[in-house]
Amino acid sequence: MVYEFEGRTEKEAIDVAAAELGLARDEFDVEILETQSGGLFKKGKVRLRVHVHSNARPAPISEAAAAQAAGRPIPEPRYDREGRGVRRERGADSAGEPRGAASRQAAPSPEGADEFEAKILEFVKTTVEKMGYACEVSVLFREDKKLGVRLDSEHASILIGKKGKNLDALQLLVNVYAGRLGREDLRIVIDSENYRIRREEALVKLAYESAEKVRRTRGSLLLEPMNPFERRIIHTTLNDIVDVETKSEGEGLYKQVRVLWKGAKR
CATH class of the missing domain: 3.30.70 (Alpha-Beta Plaits)
Structure with a gap:
């Protein structure tokens, strides 16, 4: 790609x-x-x-997102290869935590990683608090080349921003900081209120609905501007539908995805 x-x-x-x-x-x-x-x-x-x-192609869309888009029961939440967050189950307890959350805690940090993680968490917390919002941060997950950071705040909706743009900006900042700490090999993923998985579910649903529409009209549909990660979800979701194809259009970071019926070009 x-x-x-x-x-x-x-x-x-x-x-x-x-x-x-x-x-x-x-x-x-x-x-x-x-x-x-x-x-x-x-x-x-x-x-x-x-x-x-x-060998770094995106993983298939998570089972939770695909299941919800197709109207099937949602499987037990987990992290997929891309390190996206666990979705909140409908059966969450009164504290808002998914059942069994204690058994899905972040894995122990590798030896020597504690100091780095502490600096990352402190950077996120300090940055958000300088914006005027109280927050708590913690390690969400650990993978070979990814570290998940959970951001909890009463002002989560503001910190996430429209279509996650504020969260993306904060994530970009912390990745630049991680590079300055000598960890350019590691990607930091920041999530709040399970936004990442909820956004993925919405995009999967949008992709299927768009495919059905272009099938009915035998034409094409241009979606809203999206960042590369979001466009990748649309492309991957519709990749195996034989009579529908997708392509990115536009310039810059936020391009649009066009969903079109293959016969429309003839």
């Missing part, structure tokens, strides 16, 4: 790509498309193309 990103410097553009795609630096190659030098009153700009390695 190929994506395009921009940044003020090459490093910033690469950091944006890694954070948005949820990949480690060694899981994609970079091709510089354009470099503009900055001046006294002008910011520099680097535009690059990212080629994702074949």
Whole structure:
């Protein structure tokens, strides 16, 4: 898969790509498309193309998201390979925690990782509190190349932002900080109120509904602008539907996905 990103410097553009795609630096190659030098009153700009390695292709959509979109019973929540969060079960207890949450705690941290994790948690907490919002942060999950951070706050809806843009911005910042700590190989995933899995479920449902619509109309449908991670969900969901295809259109980070009936091109 190929994506395009921009940044003020090459490093910033690469950091944006890694954070948005949820990949480690060694899981994609970079091709510089354009470099503009900055001046006294002008910011520099680097535009690059990212080629994702074949062995780093996105995992299938989580069972919970696919089940809800298809109207089937939702399976026991878990983290998939991409490190997306556990969805809240309908049978949650009075405290709002899923049943069995204690048995799904984050795995023990590797030796020597405690100090790094403490710095990451402190960075997130300090950043949010400087924005004027009290919060608590904790480790949500640990994987080989991913670390999940849970953000709890009475102002979660504000911190998440419209379509998760505030959460994405905070996630980008913490990944840049992790790189400065020498952990460019590790991706930090921040979630709050299980937003990531809820957003995925909504996008899977949107993908199937869009496919049905273009089948009925024998035409195409252009969806709202999305970041690379969200577009990837649409592409992956509809990848195996033989008479429907998808393609990204537009420039910059937030492109649109067009869903079209294959016969529409003839």
